[in-house]
Amino acid sequence: MLNYDIIVIGGGPAGLAAAIEAKRNGIENILVIERDRELGGILQQCIHNGFGLHVFKEELTGPEYAERFIDQLHEMGITYKLDTMVLDITESKVISAVNTTDGLMEIQAQVIILAMGCRERTRGAINIPGSRVAGIFTAGTAQRFVNMEGYMVGKNVVILGSGDIGLIMARRMTLEGAKVQAVVELMPYSGGLTRNIVQCLEDFNIPLLLSHTVTNIKGKDRVEEITIAKVDENRRPIKGTEEIYKCDTLLLSVGLIPENELSKSAGIVLDNITGGPVVNESMETSVEGIFACGNVVHVHDLVDWVTEESRRAGKNAARYVKKELKNINEPLVTKAEKGIRYIVPHQIRVENIDSKLDLYMRVDNIYHNAKIVVKSGETVIKQVKKPHLAPGEMESVTLLQKDLINLENRELTVELLEGGEQ
C-alpha cells in the first residue's frame, strides 16, 4: 500500500496552503489529491480582483492568488495527483481514490487534512416551483462556463440571491453583453459585501430587490418567464405582489454548503450550524490525526482567512506527525450565545496555542455599535467593540494564551452586547 505522512484532500486555496505549511514545518512525505484537471480550485474561475489584501497586502485576482501558491508547491517539490477522486476515507486513515492512470488506489496516511471546500445550493435545495426547463444555473457554474470554458449562459438574466457570487456574476454577465434585470434577495439585507453592491449593481443600474423571492418558473424547453413576489417578515410570499419577468436565464446564488461526505464516512463529528467538522485549536477534527481547513469547515467570505486557517492546519498536522501536539488538560469548549451563530474552533487545548488564537464567528443579524464579549463563567476574557456587524461578514476575536491558562470554568462563551439593532 502507498504510504504518506500527510495526505491533503483538495488542491484549492485551503489544501495548497496546508500542504505548503506542513512541508515548511519539516514534513517531507506529502501528497495532495485534486479531483479537477488542475490545482487552484474555485479561485481559477474567480477572475475578479479583491483577493490577497491581508495575505499579500495587494489586490490580486483569483487566478493570480492561486498561482502564487501553486508555484510555491512546485518549488517545494510537493507531490500531487490531478483528476483523482477520493471515494472513501476510514477512521484508520486509509484513503481509497481513483483516477484513469493509477486505477483504484488504497493509500495509508499518518495524517489526513480535509480541504474539500464547499458546494452551491441548487434549485432542488430551495424548492422553487415551476417548469423544469433549461437556463437555470447556480451562479458558480455559470461563472465557470463564462470565465473558463468560454460559453455564455444566457442573454436576459435574473439572479436570485445577493451573496457575493451572485453580485459578481451580475456584473460579469452585464460586461459580456447580457441584460441583468434584477438581483432578488429573500432577506431584508444583502449577504454580499457593500463594495460588491456598489461596484457590481449600482455601477450598472441593476436593481436589488430585497425581501423578494422567485415563486414560479415557466417555459417550454428554456426559461421564458419567472414570477417574483414580495415576502413578509416570515419570508413567505405575499399574495398579490407577484410580478412577471420575461427572461431566458435564472442564476442562483443561494448559499454554500461545506462538502463533508468523506468526513462522514470517517465518522467525524459535524457541527449542525456550520455543516462542517467540529475542530479544535489545531484544526483537528473529532478523529485524531484528521485535520480540516477552509470552506469544508465553515464558509469563509475572504480567501485570505482560508489561507490563514489552512496554514494553522498544515503547521499543526506537521506537529502531530512529529508528536508535538499535547493532550494534557481538559479542553475549553467554545459556546455561541446571544447574537452569535457559530464559533470556530469548537474546542481549545490551551497548551497547544503558540501565544494567541483567533476565534472566527458569524453574527445572526445586522448590528450597529455592538460589543463581542468572550467570557469564562462571569469572568470577561476579552471584549471588542464593533461599529458594524453583518451575517455576511465573518468576525474574528484574538485571544491571548496567557488569558486562557488555568480557567476554572471550562466553557468559553461568546455573546453580543447590543448598542442598537437596526
Place this chain on the structure above:
Amino acid sequence: MEKKTLVCIACPLGCKMEIQVLSSLEEETKYLVSGNKCPRGESYGIKELTKPTRMVTSTVKIKNAHLKRLPVRTSEAIPKGKIFECMKLLEEIEVEAPIKVGEVIIKNLLGLDVDIITTRSML
C-alpha cells in the same frame, strides 16, 4: 447646485454620504462631504464625483490551451466611462498558449497609459 448621494466602500461600515459642490472657482472646486465617519470617506466621495475609476477584469480567447478563455485585467483602474469600450477591444483579441502570468496583451489601452495584462499562466 450639484449634489450626489452614495455609499462609501472604503470599509465595511458603508456610510451613506452626501457630496455637494460648494463653489466652482477657476482653479479649484470645493466639495462638502457629509455622512462619512472618517477622512477616507471624504476622499473616496470626491473621487467618485469627479473621476470615478474601476479595475476591469475579463477574459480573452486562447488557442492551444486546456481552457478556452484566458483571464486578464487592466494594470490599473480605468475611468468608469471607458469600461465597455475596453470590453469591446478584448472581444477582438485571441492569444496562443503558452503564456505567462503578467504578460502584456494590449499596451496603452485606449491611450489611457494602462495595459491589459494576463492574470494566469497557461501552458
